[in-house]
Amino acid sequence: MRPLRDAQLGAFTFFASALPHDVCGSNGLPLTPNSIKILGRFQLLKTISHPRLCQYVDISRGKHERLVVVTEHYESSLNDFQKQVQTVSPERVLQIAYEALEGLEFMNKHGMVHRALNAQNVLMDGKGKVKLAKFGLYYMTDHGADVDFPIGYPSYLAPEVIAQGSVHPSDPSQGENPLPSGPKTDVWSLGVLLFELCAVSSLKPPCLDLMNDYLIELSVRSCIDDIVTVLAEEHGCLDAIRVSLKSIISHCLLHWSAKTTLRPTPAELLVDPVFEGVSCLYAPFQQPVGLFSSSLRCAHLELPEDISQLCKDDDEEYLGERAIDEVYHLWCLAGGDLEKELTNKEIIQSKPPVCTLPNFLLEDGESFGQGRDRSFLLDDTTVTLSLCQLKNRLKDVAGEAYYPLLEDEQSSLSQSNSSNELSCTVTLPLIIRERDTEYQLIRIILFDRLLKAYPYKKNLVWKEARVDIPPLIRGLAWAALLGVEGDIQAKYDSIDKDTPIPTDRQIEVDIPRCHQYDELLSSPQGHRKFRRVLKAWVVSHPDLVYWQGLDSLCAPFLWLNFNNEPLAYACMSAFIPKYLYNFFLKDNSHVIQEYLTVFSQMIAFHDPELSNHLNEIGxxxxxxxxxxxxxxxxxxxxxxxxxxxxxxxLLGNSSFPFCIGVAILQQLRDRLLANGFNECILLFSDLPEIDIERCVRESINLFCWTPKSATYRQHAQPPKAQGDSSTNGFGKAANYYSSDYQDMPKTDLSREPLALSDLKAEVSPRISAEDLIDLCELSVGGQTKRSKASKPKILAVDIRSIEDFGRGHISGSISIPYSTAFSPDGELVQCPATGTLQSFRGRVIVVINCFDSIRVIFRSSTDLHSKSYGNHGLFNQTGVQFVFPH
Structure with missing residues (x-):
């Protein structure tokens, strides 16, 4: 969105039509409320950005089908301009007409018609440029079908619209519904506006009051000719200006009958010769290049000749340089309340419940009760939202915070603002940080600059994402973390999303059940976009199939990129290979079984007590x-x-979901240990509330403790090239978390795949020799890197024979030959080494049988019991990898 600059934020409200409660759709589900339909259509309006149109910002849904729309707003309108200016020059009239036509033409290119043009909805900015307001009301209400009031003002409506009458478009008793208004409808309204402007300027009131009489009783062309002639004579330019104004107004008001074939469209009027002297004053509008495009984003950037012009004055309004949606987001964080603002202006009037009783009709026909509440009709008043509270909240933010340096070695946050309070905010819980106005301002500005430099600043995006991601730009940040690049629009457009395929039926069934508590995704527009994105993925991946659950996987990407289907599709297409490689094969049983087996081994590694209990109850x-x-x-x-x-x-690799799963189980640990099979089934059928922030925190800790090769999967994504920034998701502090074993050359982690049956037979994970070296904190040459004061992280137990141990072993390992530690039936025999094992409770124990493959390890605080070894068969003489739980 464009910067706020001298604009303001405005809000207006209206009610959608209420639907009967006892009516269902053809699918047996309740009908979608009209307010939800309007909310879904409104999202497209946020993407319509043009210098001649007021930018739509947001819409909120309240009680009783109330909708509140937030938009760019200016206090001055064409109506005020007519009252303030005694005479309007003909040149100025042509400029206003040209600017209004520019806005109308841009709307028409996006399939929209204003239909609500009047002098109040033609706003003027600080430079006197035209800004068309409320241009999306006709579109978002489905041409008026979803509201109980007509769209438009009778004095400005075209004759063909008046001729249709007040038939409700969705009224089934009316036969054929009237056709929606087209672009030529707005041309008539513009002609009336220009006619008013000329009349007010030349004849003065009370001519304005008699305008309708002129249009009805006099010949339009004769009236226009007389008025424009008077206007031109006053300015001494009778010939040229008179002809131009008469021509443009006459064209706009063609044809006086309901036949509108001769009336031009806004696009046709813009190329009319009458605007030759005006069009040269306006540069053609160029749509800004998006982040993911084949065009150069910096192609039109120019530096001023005097570089000092880039320097900001001390009195510069920095907030005005931020995008309108950013300012509104910060306004909400600073305590802004839309309904409160409208209530203070008496637009929303609350009534006691007793005053809202329905109307009763008695047997004798007498009516008793309330009449129609006029508050449910349209009040087109736009209330200006005060930014004083927001500016007061941000008054201590230094100007440098709005232009952070990206090349500084130190933290960008600390350089952006010297406030101690802001620096301390980083340590607060995420939910508090996301509601802190100053903190979010800094983060939004920083991410905005980093994303504009993407992919050049990709590594910095990863670095800052480890702190947190601002909710306002989460969609673009996720795309950067997933490595989305290129012309995604062209790729998405090239996919056939219309031809019927066998999967269509299943998609149609799944979508109405996917996150339908959300207003956006439950709207018809949301369902339509769901269908297109899912179908695009299915069609573009012929080797994969649609499985139930793919719709849920698509939901976060669609919600964040609701107005950018190509980006939602691109993110989804990048996410699935990274985390769900081959999960959507037609026969994915071997992939899922391997995944679940590795997950089971992860539970055993991090919490053997819980693992033993869950295995015992099945x-x-x-x-x-x-x-x-x-x-x-x-x-x-x-x-x-x-x-x-x-x-x-998204900062982790494909093994991070294992740690999330373990973290969830650990939050439910006490209840799981206390329950049997049936109780556990009931517990997971309605999963209790999970603390997500705690889950994330514990997941990172678990992942940092997990050797890279312990989560090796045969059916994981093939190795990628080295140097991928996605391998540095959590920085250098996380030894094992800092790189993905799948992104390493095969020689780095010498793990060989196991047959699924063999993998299932093992309770705990295996690791590679390289991981053992890392765990022992040894270099390849055998020199220790561990400080003298620190304790060893692991205990290496060598179960080979004493002779093999004597020929060579890992430094610091202890020898416990299998034959001396266990009886023939698998029971642990008390030996001197038992005390050593007891002292390593809570640490990692690695059991080694041969050096080419090693078996790990459990980390727990439970005591050693000989029964636990024999019952689970964790030691045997036929295998080459063993595990020693404790």
Whole structure:
């Protein structure tokens, strides 16, 4: 969106038509409320940005089908201009006409018609330029079908619109519905506006009051000729100006009858010769290049000849240089309340419940009760939202914060603002940071600059995303983290999304059940976009198939990029190979079974007590975890929790979801340990409230503790090239978290794939020799990097024979030959080494049988019990990898 500059934020409200409560649609579901339909259509209006149109910002849905629309606003209108200016020069009239036609033409290119033009809705900015307001009301209400009031003002409506009458477009008793108004309707309204402007300027009131009489009783062309002649004589330019004004107004008001074929469209009027002297004053509008495009984003950037012009004055209004949607977002964070603002201006009037009783009709026909509440009709008053509270909140933010330096070695946040309070905000919980006005301003500005430099500043985007991601620009930030690049629009357009395919039926069934608590996704527009994005993915991936759950996976990307289907599709297409590689094969059983087995081993590694209990009662991951991983938890959690969860998930590699799953189980640990199989099934059928911030925090800790090769999967995504920034999601502090084993050359982690049956037979994970070296904090040459004061992280237990141990072993490992530690039936035999094992409770124990493959490890605080070894068969002499739980 364009900067706020001298504009203001305005809000107006209206009611959508109420639907009967006892009526269902053809699918048996309740009808979608009209307010939801309007909310879905409104989203497109936020993308319509033109210098001659007031920018739409947001819409909110209240009680009783009330809708409040936020838009760019200016206090001055054409009506005020007529009252303030005694005479209007003909040149100025032509300029106003040309500017209004520019806005109308741009609307028409996007399939929209104003239909509500009047002098109050033609606003003028500080430079006197035309800004058309409320241009989306006709579109968002489905040509007036979703509201109980007509769209437009009778004095300005075209004859063909008046001839249709007040038939409601959705009224089934009216036969054929009237056709929606076209671009020529607005041309008539503009002609009336120009006619008024000329009449007021030349004849003065009370001619304005008699305008309708002129249009009815006199010949239009004769009236226009007389008025324009008087106007031209006053300015001494009888010939040229008289002819130009008469021509343009006459064209606009063609044809006086309901036949409008001769009336031109805005696009045709703009190229009319009468505007030759005006059009040269206006540069052609160029649509800004998007972040993901084949065009150069900097192609039209120019530096001024005097570089000092870039320097800002001390009195510069920095907030005015931010985008309108940013300012509104900060206004809300600073305590802005739309309904409160409208209530203070008496636009919204609350009434006691007793005054809102319905109207009763008695047996004798007498009516008793309330009449129609006029507050449910349209009040087109636009209330200006005061920015004083926001500016007061941001008064201590230094000017440098609006232009942060990206090349500084130190933290961008600390350089942006010297306030101690702001620096301390980073340590607060995420939900508090997201509601802090000053903090969000700094983060939004920083991410905005980084994303504009994407992909050049890709590494800095990753660095800042580790702190947090501002909700306002989460969609673009996710796309950058997923590595989306190129002309995504062209690729999306090239996919056939219209030809019927067998999957269509399943998609139609799934969409009405996917996150329908959300107003945006439950709207008809949301369903339509859902269908297009899902179908595009299915068609463009012929080797994969649609599985139930793909719709839930698509939901976060669609919600964040509701007005950018290509970006939603591109993000989804980049996300699935990274985290769900081959999950959507036609036969994906081997992929999912391997995934669940590795997850089971992760539970055993991080919490053996819980793992033993779940295995004893038969509550295996197959019973509860498939929806978790197939949808990456989107089927389990609402969207607002998914956003926070995925902010961290996208920084990790494909093994991070295992840690999320373990973190969820640990939050439910006490209840799981205390319950049996049936109780656990009931517990997961209605999952209790999960603290997402705690889940994210514990997931990171678990991942930092997990050796890279412990989560090796045969069916994971093939290795990528080295140097991928996605391998540095959590910085250098996370030793194992800092790189993805799948992004390493195969020689880095020497893990060999196991058959699925063999993998299932093992309770705990294996690791590579390279990971063992990392765990022991040893270099390849055997020199320790561990400080003398620190304790060893692991205990290496070598179960080979004493002879093999003597020929060579890892420094610091202890020898416990299998034959001396266990009886023939698998029971642990008390030996001197038992005390050593007891002292390592809570640490990692690695059991080694041969150096080419190693078996890990458990980390727990439970005591050693000989029974636990024998019952689970964790030691055997036939395998080459073993695990020693504790």
């Amino acid at each position: 509550f295996i991951p197959d019973l509860y975890a498939i929806p978790w991983f197939l949808t990456m938890f989107t089927h389990v959690f609402p969207l607002h929790k998914i956003f926070h969860l995925w902010d961290t998930l």
